[in-house]
Amino acid sequence: MPGGSVGEFVRVPVAPFQAHRGRKLGARLAVGRGDAGALIAPDDSGQISLHEAADLLGVHYMTIYRRVRLGILPARKVDGTWLIDRADLERATTTTPERGRRGRRGSHPRASSWQERLQARMLSGDVEGSWQVIETAMASGFEPDEIYVRLLTPSLHAIGASWESGRISIDQEHLASSVATALIGRLGPRFVRRGRKKGVVIVAMPPGERHGLGVAMLADILAGAGYEILNLGPDTPTESLVAAMRNAGSLAAVVVSVVDIERRPAAERLLAAAHRERPSVPRLVGGNAISDERAALGLGADGWVADPRGLGDLIEALRARGR
Ligand code: B12
Numbered sequence: 059m060p061g062g063s064v065g066e067f068v069r070v071p072v073a074p075f076q077a078h079r080g081r082k083l084g085a086r087l088a089v090g091r092g093d094a095g096a097l098i099a100p101d102d103s104g105q106i107s108l109h110e111a112a113d114l115l116g117v118h119y120m121t122i123y124r125r126v127r128l129g130i131l132p133a134r135k136v137d138g139t140w141l142i143d144r145a146d147l148e149r150a151t152t153t154t155p156e157r158g159r160r161g162r163r164g165s166h167p168r169a170s171s172w173q174e175r176l177q178a179r180m181l182s183g184d185v186e187g188s189w190q191v192i193e194t195a196m197a198s199g200f201e202p203d204e205i206y207v208r209l210l211t212p213s214l215h216a217i218g219a220s221w222e223s224g225r226i227s228i229d230q231e232h233l234a235s236s237v238a239t240a241l242i243g244r245l246g247p248r249f250v251r252r253g254r255k256k257g258v259v260i261v262a263m264p265p266g267e268r269h270g271l272g273v274a275m276l277a278d279i280l281a282g283a284g285y286e287i288l289n290l291g292p293d294t295p296t297e298s299l300v301a302a303m304r305n306a307g308s309l310a311a312v313v314v315s316v317v318d319i320e321r322r323p324a325a326e327r328l329l330a331a332a333h334r335e336r337p338s339v340p341r342l343v344g345g346n347a348i349s350d351e352r353a354a355l356g357l358g359a360d361g362w363v364a365d366p367r368g369l370g371d372l373i374e375a376l377r378a379r380g381r
Pocket residue numbers: 206207210211214215216217218219221222228231232235266267268269270271272273275276313314315316317318319320342343344345346347363364365366369
């Protein structure tokens with residue numbers, strides 16, 4: 059062991075995990091493999107830090123840390139620093155994933171079951187209980203962006219449908235919304251990424267649109283994709299968007315989010331103003347009120363993707379096309 063006495067040792071045989079954004083994991087592991095097929099540690103000592111492990115797998119530091127603290131990934135604490143054996147890290151990434159996105163059938167509750175639990179806690183106004191569901195889901199392999207897209211967003215959509223059909227009251231919808239606000243506040247820091255930013259993305263909602271939860275999630279997801287975010291939030295006056303565009307440095311895109319279909323004409327005006335201000339900057343629109351590509355392009359968007367996790371790739375493709 060390098061550098062001192064061995065402290066805590068954690069080894070609990072529970073679910074293995076798969077790295078965030080599996081698409082990239084293969085490439086990263088391929089780059090990181092030595093002749094023996096093991097992950098290369100920077101000093102080749104066999105031990106790597108949590109930050110190094112996170113960088114190798116392309117996941118957030120907190121993802122690795124959480125798994126260590128929950129005993130999913132074996133680690134030792136040496137002189138106050140957690141160290142992971144590279145063989146343990148490799149084992150954890152090559153064994154069958156048992157997580158939200160590609161869990162082994164029957165081995166773990168599916169997203170729908172996590173979502174039902176979350177929705178029930180939200181409707182009770184239970185912030186701590188809702189957070190408990192989220193933490194447990196993350197311990198079982200859900201990444202923060204999956205919590206947003208696969209658990210929190212469907213819960214809010216279902217809550218809206220229940221309100222519309224009279225199954226729940228407006229006060230329950232309000233309670234659930236304030237729980238969602240608290241949850242987003244707690245999850246936000248998990249999206250902070252180190253390193254150079256790809257550019258600035260301005261996100262905004264059209265005048266009159268007050269459903270601000272979706273745009274808050276969107277901003278976090280884009281921050282996690284490596285952009286600097288200027289979130290103008292709900293009910294953004296057109297002139298405020300234009301002023302923000304003038305002041306922004308390296309502007310990568312303007313993204314408008316619309317929840318209420320009544321606000322689509324205002325969204326169209328916002329996108330038109332963005333185009334007049336900086337015609338070369340990609341403009342995108344999405345959210346609950348935008349059902350498909352036709353609707354998005356019809357409002358003046360330059361491209362379309364439904365899943366906010368695909369937005370970074372779309373922005374980069376549009377920027378490359380414009381060069
Ligand atoms: C919570 C909520 C409220 C809360 C808002 C609290 C808040 N701070 O936001 C309260 C209780 C205050 C409220 C009030 C009202 N609401 Co309301 N509300 C909702 C509910 C349940 C969730 C809204 C939400 O946050 N959704 C946003 C997120 C979770 O989803 P999203 O937009 O799809 O965003 C995700 C993705 O699409 C994506 N995304 C977002 N933007 C973009 C952009 C791009 C480019 C891309 C790629 C992706 C992307 O990322 C997000 C994260 O995954 C919806 C139900 C629903 N289906 O959304 C009804 C809903 C929006 N409300 C509705 C209505 C009618 C109202 C009220 C008029 C009546 C009422 N309920 O009292 C008022 C009006 C408020 C106002 N002045 O604007 C209707 C709107 C119907 C319509 N015309 O379209 C809905 C759809 C309910 C329903 N089924 O009838 N509401």
